[in-house]
Amino acid sequence: MTTLHDVTARSFDPSAMPTVTMVGGGQLARMTHQAAIALGQRLRVLAENPGDPAAQVSPDVVLGSHDDLSALRTAAKGSHALTFDHEHVPTEHLDVLVAEGVNVAPPPQALIFAQDKLAMRTKLSSLGLPVPAFVEVTSPADAVAFGDEHGWPFVLKAVRGGYDGRGVWMPADAEEATALVTDQLAHGVQLLAEAKVDLKRELSAMVARSPFGQAATWPVVETVQRNGQCAVVIAPAPDLPEDTGARAETMALELAAGLGVVGVMAVELFETHDGELLVNELAMRPHNSGHWGMDGARTGQFEQHLRAVLDYPLGDTTPLAPVTVMANILGAAEAPEMSMDERLHHLFARMPEAKVHLYGKGERPDRKIGHINILGDDVAEVREQAERAAHWMSHAVWTDGWDPHGE
Numbered sequence: 001m002t003t004l005h006d007v008t009a010r011s012f013d014p015s016a017m018p019t020v021t022m023v024g025g026g027q028l029a030r031m032t033h034q035a036a037i038a039l040g041q042r043l044r045v046l047a048e049n050p051g052d053p054a055a056q057v058s059p060d061v062v063l064g065s066h067d068d069l070s071a072l073r074t075a076a077k078g079s080h081a082l083t084f085d086h087e088h089v090p091t092e093h094l095d096v097l098v099a100e101g102v103n104v105a106p107p108p109q110a111l112i113f114a115q116d117k118l119a120m121r122t123k124l125s126s127l128g129l130p131v132p133a134f135v136e137v138t139s140p141a142d143a144v145a146f147g148d149e150h151g152w153p154f155v156l157k158a159v160r161g162g163y164d165g166r167g168v169w170m171p172a173d174a175e176e177a178t179a180l181v182t183d184q185l186a187h188g189v190q191l192l193a194e195a196k197v198d199l200k201r202e203l204s205a206m207v208a209r210s211p212f213g214q215a216a217t218w219p220v221v222e223t224v225q226r227n228g229q230c231a232v233v234i235a236p237a238p239d240l241p242e243d244t245g246a247r248a249e250t251m252a253l254e255l256a257a258g259l260g261v262v263g264v265m266a267v268e269l270f271e272t273h274d275g276e277l278l279v280n281e282l283a284m285r286p287h288n289s290g291h292w293g294m295d296g297a298r299t300g301q302f303e304q305h306l307r308a309v310l311d312y313p314l315g316d317t318t319p320l321a322p323v324t325v326m327a328n329i330l331g332a333a334e335a336p337e338m339s340m341d342e343r344l345h346h347l348f349a350r351m352p353e354a355k356v357h358l359y360g361k362g363e364r365p366d367r368k369i370g371h372i373n374i375l376g377d378d379v380a381e382v383r384e385q386a387e388r389a390a391h392w393m394s395h396a397v398w399t400d401g402w403d404p405h406g407e
Contacts, residue, residue, distance in 0.1 A: 017041050018310055021075045023066050024085025025052030027359035027368070028286045028302075031294070032085075033058045035302035041310075045085075046075040053360045054085070069093045076102045081309040083263055084285050087114045088161065105211070105262040105309035106284045113259055114284040118159045118192050127258060129251065130278045132270070137191035140178040146193040147177055156180060159190035168228060170196065197278060203237055203269040204289035205252040208304040208314055209261050216304065216314045217249040218297060223268070223289050229366060232387060233326040235292040235319065238379045241275070248277055255282070264305045266290060288328070288368075293317070295355040295373040296324030321375035325383045327390035329370035335363040336396035343393050346404040354389045369394075 017040045022029045025047025033054055036043040046062045047055040055061045064071025066089045076082045081103045094108035106114075113120040121134045133150055136159075137143050147154050156177065158167035167189075171177035184191055202223045209215040219236035237245070252267040266287035268280040290301035299307075299315025307314055336343070340358070347354060351374075358370040372389045376382035388399050398404070 018080040019044055019060070019078060020306060020309060021046065021079040021082045022054070022085050023072065023075070023082065023089055025049070025054040025061070026085050027053045027361070029054035029085040030057055030359060031291075031357065032286065032302045032305060035300070035306055039303065039306060041306060044075060044079055046071060056360045067093070069096060072097060073100075081105050083305070083309050084111070087111060087284065091115065103309075106265075107260060107262065110260045110262070111284055114265075114282045116159055117157055117281070118190070120282055121192065121194075123259075124255075124279055127255075129255070130276065132197050132278055132280075133195040135193050137181055137193050139185075140181045143171070143177040143181045143191075143193055144174045147171065147174065150195040154196050155194040157192045157194065158184070159192050166228075197270045197272065199270040200273045201237075201271050202280070203240070203248060203271050203277070204233070204287070205248040205267045205269060206264060206287065206290045206301060207249070207252040207256045207261075207267070208264045208301070208308045209253075209256040210308045210314060211262050211311045213257070214314050215253050215256055216299075216317050217252060218290065218293055218301075218317045219319060220245045220248045220269075221289055221292065227366070229328075229330070229368075230288045231328055231330070232383065233289050233292050234379065234383060235296055235324045235326070238323075244271070244275060244277065251277070251279070263308045264290065264301050288371075291357070291371050292324040292326040292373055294357065296320055296326075296375055322377050323379050323382050324373055324375050325379075325386040326371050326373050327386040328368055329358070329372065329390050329393045331363045331365050331367040331369055332395045333365050338396040340393070343396055347389055347392055350402070350404070351385065351389055354385075356389075356393070 019042040021044045022032055023046045025045050029045050030053040033043040042060055043058055044060040045054045045058045046064055062075040072093055083105050091108040091112050094104050098104050113123055118136055121131055124131050135146050153170040153172045156169040161167055169180050171180055203220050204223050205220045206218045221233050221235040222237035223230050224232035256265055261284055264286055266283040266289050270278040270280050286301045286305055293300035296319055298318050304315055355373040361369045372386055374382050374386040391399050
């Protein structure tokens with residue numbers, strides 16, 4: 001485990017392979033570390049706790065908080081690029097690092113649009129990109145007026161923070177909206193109201209862009225949400241018209257260039273029943289909707305992110321099978337008595353084709369503790385296999401009643 005003192009004292013060897021610093025010690029940093037190993041690089045992690053997923057596996061860990069400028073400086077010292085496992089680093093700290101010569105990727109002037117949903121909505125609207133109707137909410141009256149104009153329920157969001165359904169509410173009437181807004185504003189939460197979209201499904205277009213300006217996209221995928229949380233990703237999105245997919249990829253490429261993104265970016269989209277695409281969210285880092293590419297594409301998002309932030313030529317993103325389905329392993333309401341190791345043993349015995357990625361996390365309800373990728377030819381069959389495997393790993397129960405101890 002690297003301490004703050006160790007990093008400060010370490011001399012930089014220009015002949016060595018690059019070191020990339022990633023802020024945050026979650027599963028995204030853990031999987032980026034795996035990609036760095038294959039490239040002969042070193043991923044330094046700024047983690048809050050030694051038990052964080054990435055801190056468990058990286059030999060180069062700085063313990064500290066993402067909102068502590070001193071810890072950020074220490075983690076950045078001697079690295080070739082500083083990038084992110086999450087978007088919560090204060091941009092004013094990043095501005096200081098940039099002024100001190102740190103290669104921050106993506107740069108703070110781009111990252112702000114992944115941190116601040118109101119800034120993102122305003123910027124995208126100014127670029128002429130389709131987004132749901134929205135307004136800043138500074139009082140209960142703002143929310144009630146928006147609901148009356150655009151219909152109830154509408155979507156109320158925290159401008160900053162919030163993910164997997166957190167920081168998002170759907171007030172059904174003026175009374176509920178007034179209570180929610182009053183409570184959140186009292187706690188210092190900035191709010192945004194958006195029209196609830198009558199959508200056909202959710203899609204994600206992922207792009208990578210280097211400082212040189214090279215860019216690459218993966219096929220547009222369908223993301224299946226349950227309880228506000230991504231559960232399944234189908235790559236490529238089934239039955240997506242070719243022109244709609246091309247439009248989504250072009251939108252992602254133009255956004256990455258227009259915002260000055262460096263690294264990978266996910267553009268989360270709503271597809272309406274009439275084929276319209278609306279931008280929902282941006283994530284300027286590796287993203288759950290790109291996990292399928294670890295096994296299903298020639299170059300996955302984690303390797304591509306490293307290539308991009310170091311300004312290497314980008315890799316080929318061609319899929320390796322007609323369909324890849326990723327299913328998240330989510331913590332059960334009550335953790336099974338069977339150990340995760342034994343569950344893995346039984347899964348491999350029954351489904352040797354399953355590619356399993358576990359994050360080193362303890363089990364708790366709905367927590368993302370891993371994911372499974374399965375490749376194949378038939379969408380329905382591959383999806384059924386991936387979801388069955390993920391359910392087994394979460395609950396130690398086979399959805400078709402199969403007995404792992406039977407004949």
